[in-house]
Amino acid sequence: MTRPSLSEPASLGDSRSDVEPDGPRQNPAPAAQGARDDPRRSIPPVFKLLESPGVMALSDAYGASPVRVQLDRVLEELRTELSTAPLAEVSMASIAERVEARLSEQLGTPARRVLNATGVLLHTNLGRAPLPPEVLQGLESLLDASCDLEMDLASGRRGDRSQRIERLLRALTGAPAAIAVNNNAAALVLALSALAKDREVIVSRGELVEIGGSFRIPEILEASGARLVEVGSTNRTRLDDYRRGLSDDSALLLKVFPSNYRIEGFAEETSVAELVELSREAGVPLLVDEGSGLLRGTSVPPLDEHLSLAQLVELGVDVACGSGDKLAGGPQAGLIVGASPVVSELRKHPLYRALRPGRAVLVLLERVLRLHLREHELPLDRLLRPGDEHAQRLEVVARRIGGEVVAAEGYLGGGSAPQERLEGQAIALDVDPGFLDRLRLADPPVVGYWRDGRALLDLRTVAPRDDEVLITAVRACVRRADSTAEPVEA
Numbered sequence: 001m002t003r004p005s006l007s008e009p010a011s012l013g014d015s016r017s018d019v020e021p022d023g024p025r026q027n028p029a030p031a032a033q034g035a036r037d038d039p040r041r042s043i044p045p046v047f048k049l050l051e052s053p054g055v056m057a058l059s060d061a062y063g064a065s066p067v068r069v070q071l072d073r074v075l076e077e078l079r080t081e082l083s084t085a086p087l088a089e090v091s092m093a094s095i096a097e098r099v100e101a102r103l104s105e106q107l108g109t110p111a112r113r114v115l116n117a118t119g120v121l122l123h124t125n126l127g128r129a130p131l132p133p134e135v136l137q138g139l140e141s142l143l144d145a146s147c148d149l150e151m152d153l154a155s156g157r158r159g160d161r162s163q164r165i166e167r168l169l170r171a172l173t174g175a176p177a178a179i180a181v182n183n184n185a186a187a188l189v190l191a192l193s194a195l196a197k198d199r200e201v202i203v204s205r206g207e208l209v210e211i212g213g214s215f216r217i218p219e220i221l222e223a224s225g226a227r228l229v230e231v232g233s234t235n236r237t238r239l240d241d242y243r244r245g246l247s248d249d250s251a252l253l254l255k256v257f258p259s260n261y262r263i264e265g266f267a268e269e270t271s272v273a274e275l276v277e278l279s280r281e282a283g284v285p286l287l288v289d290e291g292s293g294l295l296r297g298t299s300v301p302p303l304d305e306h307l308s309l310a311q312l313v314e315l316g317v318d319v320a321c322g323s324g325d326k327l328a329g330g331p332q333a334g335l336i337v338g339a340s341p342v343v344s345e346l347r348k349h350p351l352y353r354a355l356r357p358g359r360a361v362l363v364l365l366e367r368v369l370r371l372h373l374r375e376h377e378l379p380l381d382r383l384l385r386p387g388d389e390h391a392q393r394l395e396v397v398a399r400r401i402g403g404e405v406v407a408a409e410g411y412l413g414g415g416s417a418p419q420e421r422l423e424g425q426a427i428a429l430d431v432d433p434g435f436l437d438r439l440r441l442a443d444p445p446v447v448g449y450w451r452d453g454r455a456l457l458d459l460r461t462v463a464p465r466d467d468e469v470l471i472t473a474v475r476a477c478v479r480r481a482d483s484t485a486e487p488v489e490a
Contacts, residue, residue, distance in 0.1 A: 039082040042090045054096030061110050062103045070102040115470050117448045119458030121383045122414030128325040130379045135367040142363050149359050168369040172295045173310040175337035179347055181355040185215055187321035187334030191287055192224035194349040199251035201226045204237035207256040236268040246282050253279055256289040276316045285318035292416040293322035293335055295372055300384050302420035309337050318342045326414045329378040330368035331361045386460055394425055397467055401474045403427040410460050426458040442473035
């Protein structure tokens with residue numbers, strides 16, 4: 001028997017059994033009666049499924065062709081399942097859910113807007129720094145058509161795509177020269193490859209860190225072709241340790257700001273100022289991996305003791321690098337500033353072309369840097385200094401979702417100011433342990449955290465414009481828990 005078309009209900013049994021040779025039958029044959037009662041007849045027709053809201057939404061997200069392929073497979077599975085045992089439900093919604101699960105497994109889910117209620121300001125898993133709304137206004141006109149990315153409109157000749165970024169970074173940091181690449185790891189690879197290939201790089205053992213995503217400083221050094229020379233010990237490295245590590249084959253002194261950890265107690269490190277003096281004395285350039293992308297110094301804790309790119313330039317380092325999507329508050333990028341001869345070597349290296357950003361990143365980065373130049377308040381500034389109105393906001397939201405305002409610590413995150421707590425408050429909810437899982441699957445998803453048997457939502461990392469959708473999501477998840485709770489016997 002051939003398989004029926006997906007666009008029609010399954011034909012069960014041979015239709016010839018409905019015809020009696022000696023005249024019209026009086027009673028339906030048992031086989032025909034069974035066909036009418038077959039549970040496979042409950043499967044909706046394909047054309048109705050394709051027009052259902054659930055499947056149409058999947059077509060918008062994944063494309064009509066992949067949806068149709070997975071729909072055919074789900075329907076084939078349902079026919080097999082229904083031929084042996086009836087299912088609890090065969091509805092258009094349940095079929096769409098099956099198709100969505102298959103598509104998600106095969107193609108991954110589309111990126112979604114998430115409300116970050118963790119209190120981690122630069123949450124790496126949630127995209128790090130939120131971009132300022134001012135940066136996004138009018139962005140379409142630069143991306144949905146051509147733009148003068150690499151053309152000098154005055155002369156009509158080819159220009160330099162990095163020129164705008166270089167000028168802005170120079171103005172913000174005081175550096176003689178600057179460029180940008182894909183991310184800070186790329187900045188480090190480029191600098192090491194251009195300045196120290198097949199030569200020695202001297203670094204403290206206490207700074208051989210893992211910078212995230214399992215990428216470690218020794219591995220980056222190896223990939224660049226440089227040879228690692230470790231000096232000092234894990235907890236103490238003095239200037240004399242660097243001096244003893246120098247040789248005729250030394251190409252660079254490297255200092256790496258710690259990421260996500262801090263050594264306390266019996267610890268000592270060599271300052272940047274001391275390394276600058278040694279660099280000049282030995283004639284060996286100094287590279288500082290600042291990491292976090294702090295452009296200029298600030299008096300706001302916990303960054304008041306963190307050396308910015310501008311301060312490193314002022315101290316006289318030859319080249320420094322940091323991230324664009326952390327403290328700079330922009331898109332993912334690697335920011336490189338330093339002396340003109342050194343940065344020129346990086347610009348001429350073949351890797352620079354492979355590592356430079358594309359149009360979207362350069363446009364976003366330029367807009368963010370111009371906000372810095374105007375000393376415009378960025379989202380990160382508001383997160384670090386929430387203000388008195390934040391306390392009132394907490395009380396209002398807590399009352400509407402049935403929570404309690406409690407003391408809670410936030411963190412800068414993203415490897416910036418490791419272990420430094422940001423004192424503040426959050427909303428605590430007395431809910432079941434599965435509440436945060438349901439909230440993470442809400443629309444939009446909300447990510448909080450669990451502490452001392454309660455769910456906590458920190459609004460420092462949630463924009464005030466999102467309060468209403470957060471309240472709606474929380475209430476829906478609480479109602480779902482109440483509806484599934486077992487009744488209490490009298």
